[in-house]
Amino acid sequence: xxxxxxxxxxxxxIESIDNKIRVxxxxxxxxxxxxHCGALNARGDIIVYHDSDDIAYPNKLTVMKDALDTYPDCIxxxxxxxxxxxxxxxxxxxxxxxxxxxxxxxPLEHFFYHxxxxxxxxxxxxxRDIAIFSSANMEYFKxxxxxHLQFKAASKGKFVCVPVITQxxxxxxxxxxxxxxxxxxxFSLISVWENFALNDFPEKFKQRVxxxxxxxxxxxxxxxxxxxxxxxxxxxxxxxxxxxxxxxLPRRIFWAFDYYLExxxx
Numbered sequence: 001x002x003x004x005x006x007x008x009x010x011x012x013x014i015e016s017i018d019n020k021i022r023v024x025x026x027x028x029x030x031x032x033x034x035x036h037c038g039a040l041n042a043r044g045d046i047i048v049y050h051d052s053d054d055i056a057y058p059n060k061l062t063v064m065k066d067a068l069d070t071y072p073d074c075i076x077x078x079x080x081x082x083x084x085x086x087x088x089x090x091x092x093x094x095x096x097x098x099x100x101x102x103x104x105x106x107p108l109e110h111f112f113y114h115x116x117x118x119x120x121x122x123x124x125x126x127x128r129d130i131a132i133f134s135s136a137n138m139e140y141f142k143x144x145x146x147x148h149l150q151f152k153a154a155s156k157g158k159f160v161c162v163p164v165i166t167q168x169x170x171x172x173x174x175x176x177x178x179x180x181x182x183x184x185x186x187f188s189l190i191s192v193w194e195n196f197a198l199n200d201f202p203e204k205f206k207q208r209v210x211x212x213x214x215x216x217x218x219x220x221x222x223x224x225x226x227x228x229x230x231x232x233x234x235x236x237x238x239x240x241x242x243x244x245x246x247x248x249l250p251r252r253i254f255w256a257f258d259y260y261l262e263x264x265x266x
Contacts, residue, residue: 002026002034032138032145035122039131047131049122053170054081060166064125067101067160074103075130075157076150079166081121093118094163102161107154108201112208115188117147118159121169130156144187151195182223186232189217193239213244218256223263 001014001021005028014021024041026034031051039047048064050056060079067077080094093102104110110118126134134153141148153159189212196209217240224233240249 002038004028004030004034030139030142030145032135032141032149035149036132036135036138039126039128039135042128042131045128046125047128048125049131050167051122054121054123055168057166057168059164060123063162063164063166067162068125068127071101071103071158071160073158074160075127076107076153076159077125078119078159078161079123079164080162081119081123081167081169082165083170084168091118091120091161093161100162102163104159104161107159108151108205111147111151111154111195112192112205112212115144115147115185117150118161119150120146121167122146122149123167123169124150126153141187141191143184144191147188148191148194151191155195155199182220182227183229183232185216185220186224186236189213189220190235190239193243209243210245213240214248214252217244218249218253222256 001023003023003025005026012023014023022041024037026037035049038049046065046068048061050060063079064077068074071077080091093104104118107118130153133156134149138145138148192209192212196205217236221233221236221240224230224236244252
């Protein structure tokens, strides 16, 4: 367990209740840094993440471990996070599936096409070397750090998704939700740019990066400016110019401004 600078004494209580639980304390550096610290100090071969505002079902560890044991060529296992108010239903990969598990041979396809990660609530297990790699150097991602971590892992191999509910996830409790959807989308787009720059991806992904930059970048940029999130907006603007096609941007900016005016009316 990583105590990321808590002040309520909860980690001390846990240590006193069960001496099998090892608590590592650090100054507050955020969820991303805590996950990396946990991966570095873990003694097992499989890392199962669990956030403080989620509730694990008794089957969580068994489901995750069994999935990775059954599919040794997969590097990440994912379960289903269920919101108690049913605000989050079954993820798209589990809809109408009767198989015991679904293997994503190319999980990168998902991350280049969506703003949300394959698993919400960090309901995942990773092989330890992948966990260390994927969680490193992520303190910049104040929002969408779960997206960025899973995206980095997706560049290394296959995911196995198990259509079993393994935890409850409280919508609105996380940092990304508190910061707002446009901050979440901005960091997700930054993750796409960063991962694309660090890897030698096929040409189809370059085209997808351009489309997402042109289609979504201007809309997110205007909303960030409206929210006075100027440093993040500045970085977004620079990367829109870098990754988008200039001939396409004027029309997209006009549409984004029209979208912004419509949202103001509401």
